[in-house]
Amino acid sequence: MVTLHDVAKFSGTSVGTVSRVLNGSPHVSEVARLRVLRAIDELNFTPNRAAQSLRTSRTTLAGLIVPDITNSFFGALARALARELWAHDYGLILADTAESLEKQTEALDALGKRGVDGLFLVPTTSTRDIANPLNIPLVTLDRTLADLPGVTSDNRQGTSLAVSYLHGWGHRRIATIVGPTTCSTAAERLEGYATTTRALGIYSRSLIREGPFSYAFGKQAMEELLDEPTRPTAVIASNDSQAIGALHACAGRGLRVPQDISICGFDGSELASHLSPSLTSVKQPISTMATHGARLMLELIETGTAGSGAVLLTDLTIGESCSVPPSH
Amino acid sequence: MVTLHDVAKFSGTSVGTVSRVLNGSPHVSEVARLRVLRAIDELNFTPNRAAQSLRTSRTTLAGLIVPDITNSFFGALARALARELWAHDYGLILADTAESLEKQTEALDALGKRGVDGLFLVPTTSTRDIANPLNIPLVTLDRTLADLPGVTSDNRQGTSLAVSYLHGWGHRRIATIVGPTTCSTAAERLEGYATTTRALGIYSRSLIREGPFSYAFGKQAMEELLDEPTRPTAVIASNDSQAIGALHACAGRGLRVPQDISICGFDGSELASHLSPSLTSVKQPISTMATHGARLMLELIETGTAGSGAVLLTDLTIGESCSVPPSH
DNA sequence: GCCGCATTTGGAATCGTTTCCACGGGCCGT
DNA sequence: ACGGCCCGTGGAAACGATTCCAAATGCGGC
Structure with missing residues (x-):
């Protein structure tokens, strides 16, 4: 292994100078810098991380x-x-x-x-x-x-966007399948949903289902929602896995998406765009x-x-x- | 930061002994070992990785x-x-x-x-x-x-498995969509496909499409295959993305899977099992x-x-x- | 009782860097 | 022309572990 010392010897300078060059210290003459750089290149020197870490504790x-x-x-x-x-x-x-x-x-x-x-x-x-x-x-x-x-x-803004979009299509019974609210993202998504639906006067407690961020829960929750006396015409999920679960629950009941019911996901994964129907989804940057x-x-x-x-x-x-x- | 030295001092031994305890050296008396362990625990000592690395070059x-x-x-x-x-x-x-x-x-x-x-x-x-x-x-x-x-x-065995399975269902025109053969897995999958179809006497060059491991290529290749004069009744893809692309190409042509055509993937991703129809796929351990x-x-x-x-x-x-x- | 061997122990050198300190030399101001 | 400064440089200490070497201890055999 080639060390600072070797570089110093080769370039006819000292370890101090070599180190200064390495760390871009201003207190080094141009001629010395060049000789050192040349030596580093010549010897193919790479500083030893362990030694650096030991010294700098980083x-x-x-x-x-x-x-x-x-x-x-x-x-x-x-x-x-x-x-x-x-x-x-x-x-x-x-x-x-x-x-x-x-x-x-x-x-x-x-x-x-x-x-x-x-x-x-x-x-x-x-x-x-x-x-x-x-x-x-x-x-x-x-x-x-x-x-x-x-x-x-901005998870609130995300669900708000989705609610507004669906409301714009004419939906009034918009449900949501939300992740575990012990998780901040799910809690915020629910909050955005609640705020926006309330503002639009279409909030209903019975349209909310909370559970894991999973395909299985998405499916189960969707089935529950479809069993409601007046079923929702649109659903916003808390991630794409849930949305796909919901999609399949609908398919299982013979409902067509989007003709019979609209579904919106959250994440904007590439996968979701490859489904048929491709998923409308809130996309995170x-x-x-x-x-x-x-x-x-x-x-x-x-x-x-x-x-x-x-x-x-x-x-x-x-x-x-x-x-x-x-x-x- | 608490060091070996501190532990040595605290336990009334030397750095050498502490190090030996740490590295499980046999040349340490039981009483010393216990005192050192106690000190390590008491002081909540963690060895410094950088120093270890420097010394051992690992x-x-x-x-x-x-x-x-x-x-x-x-x-x-x-x-x-x-x-x-x-x-x-x-x-x-x-x-x-x-x-x-x-x-x-x-x-x-x-x-x-x-x-x-x-x-x-x-x-x-x-x-x-x-x-x-x-x-x-x-x-x-x-x-x-x-x-x-x-x-x-064993990618050869994998595609062989798939070919046999489809052959068992009665398929004779089994196509394959394969990844880039510059990649060993794709090359081997193709090889397993070729060997097995040849052994069954159903090999045909025109049923092979090679390209990227992507959804897009899966779709495109499937469309090409469907345009063949005698279309295949089954297709084996080289990964699940391609398989999903193929699935959608079929859907786009109004073909039902598996009634009109069978599709087999490769990878066994969780996603694939959540599709409808769920994907039959070669699963890797x-x-x-x-x-x-x-x-x-x-x-x-x-x-x-x-x-x-x-x-x-x-x-x-x-x-x-x-x-x-x-x-x- | 003494010598020698084996086992345990303490201490120092070492790994390769960064950084501090001290020194030498050039330059400026007076 | 001389004193003080600043800049560039070399050298040494330090980081915290491992490992080698030598010393100390205890033990058995004669």
């Missing part, structure tokens, strides 16, 4: 804890985040909790002990009993947690989320001061699954 | 390079691998190449420079022009690459792949000797998308 490593990396939404988030961090010479260590709070705690602890410089967390639930292991910069993504800095979508998150984190690491986080506006991806309500 | 960090982490297949692989490695106290750094060979090379280089102890690679193409950066243990997953040790599914891969890697790191890799048998997940061919 690892240029961040951790990402997600509840389910097989979900393409989190996959896309991880990809964007990793790319952003690479660009700043940070590595990203992945941990998947499978929606288990216990595993989340373990991951937090393990990553903390490993000495990552910062931790991105998509919390399983929004209850604030997590221990910030070693006072490491912590940034939440997608789902918020207490007063931690984080980047999230995943890569912006990653970019902002990374920026926030780097700021937090470098300066120690918390930027305030961000709430990103969502968009509606128009598919074929929403249309006018059936005439009655 | 980072207990591995890298994973995948072509597309938003694909739930690779998501599942990453999750299983991460879990397995955590259990052995290794962290996993994620890199996503978005199927770009250039990004793959960059990632290989960056992870090498970062000093990971080993590298898991799902290569974008199987052409062997990648440079193993610093002679780091390299294990391929899913897709093979030259003579590198790796773990893969993802977590076994991760377990074997991790085992291989750890062996390679500890002993330097390459285990031979493994080829894992696949299974068929029966869905609703395959049935008897239409009577003619």
Whole structure:
């Protein structure tokens, strides 16, 4: 392994000077800088991270804890985040909790002990009993947690958008299938739904179903809704899995989408656009989320001061699954 | 930060002894071991990874390079691998190449420079022009690459299984939509298809379409196949995205699946089982792949000797998308 | 009772970087 | 012309672990 010392010897300078060049210190003459750079190139020198870490107590490593990396939404988030961090010479260590709070705690602890410089967390639930292991910069993504800095979508605005869109088609009985409200995103989506339907005078408690973010629950909830005395003409789900479940529940009852009932998803996954009918869905700005998150984190690491986080506006991806309500 | 020194002082021993306890050296008296353990516990000591790395030149960090982490297949692989490695106290750094060979090379280089102890690679193409950066243990997953040790599914057996299954239903014109054959998995799947159809005497060159592992190509290829003078009665795709594309191409032509045509996927993603009709698909043993891969890697790191890799048998997940061919 | 061997222990060197301190030399102002 | 400054540089200490070497201890055999 070629070290700073070798570079110093080769370039006829000292380790101090080489290090200064490496770190872009201004206190180095142009001629020395060039000789050092040449030597670095010649010897194909790469600084030893372990030694740097030991000296500076920074690892240029961040951790990402997600509840389910097989979900393409989190996959896309991880990809964007990793790319952003690479660009700043940070590595990203992945941990998947499978929606288990216990595993989340373990991951937090393990990553903390490993000495990552910062931790991105998509919390399983929004209850604030997590221990910030070693006072490491912590940034939440997608789902918020207490007063931690984080980047999230404007979930209220998202469902509001969906409600307005459906209302615009003429729907009046708009139901919602919502995720577990222990999770901030689900709670906010429900809130946006409630606020907007109330404002439009079409709110009804009986049109709300709360449960897991899963295909199975989407299906079950949809079946319940279809059993209501006056069935809804449109449904807004809290993610695309639920929406697909709902879609299939309708298919199972012989209902056509969107002729008989309209369905709107949440996430805007690529998958959803490949269904038939393709899903109309509230689309979250995943890569912006990653970019902002990374920026926030780097700021937090470098300066120690918390930027305030961000709430990103969502968009509606128009598919074929929403249309006018059936005439009655 | 509490160090070895502090522990030594607290326990009335020396750094040497503490280190020996930490590393399970046998040359430590029972009484000393207990005092040290007690001190470690009391002071809540955690060894500093950077210092360990510097001294031992091992980072207990591995890298994973995948072509597309938003694909739930690779998501599942990453999750299983991460879990397995955590259990052995290794962290996993994620890199996503978005199927770009250039990004793959960059990632290989960056992870090498970062000093990971080993590298898991799902290569974008199987052409062997990648440079193993610093002679780091390299294990391929899913897709093979030259003579590198790796773990893969038995893709020939997989398609063979699918062909036999469809043949058993009575199908004789069985087509295949295959991934890019620069990729080993696609090449092998094609091979298994060709071998088995030939053995059954139903091979026909005109029933093969090769292209990207994408929804779009699946759809396009299916449309081409449907335009053939004598259309196939069954199709085997090379992954689930292609299969869904094929499904939609059929739907677009008013063909019912499986009454008019049978479709079989490859991967066995959860998504596929949620379609209607649910997809019959060749299922790969993802977590076994991760377990074997991790085992291989750890062996390679500890002993330097390459285990031979493994080829894992696949299974068929029966869905609703395959049935008897239409009577003619 | 003493010598020697085996077992445990303490302490120092080492890994490769960053950073601080001290020194030498050129330049400016008086 | 001389004193003070500032800039560039070399060298050494420090980060916190592992590991080697030598010393100390205890034990059995003669």
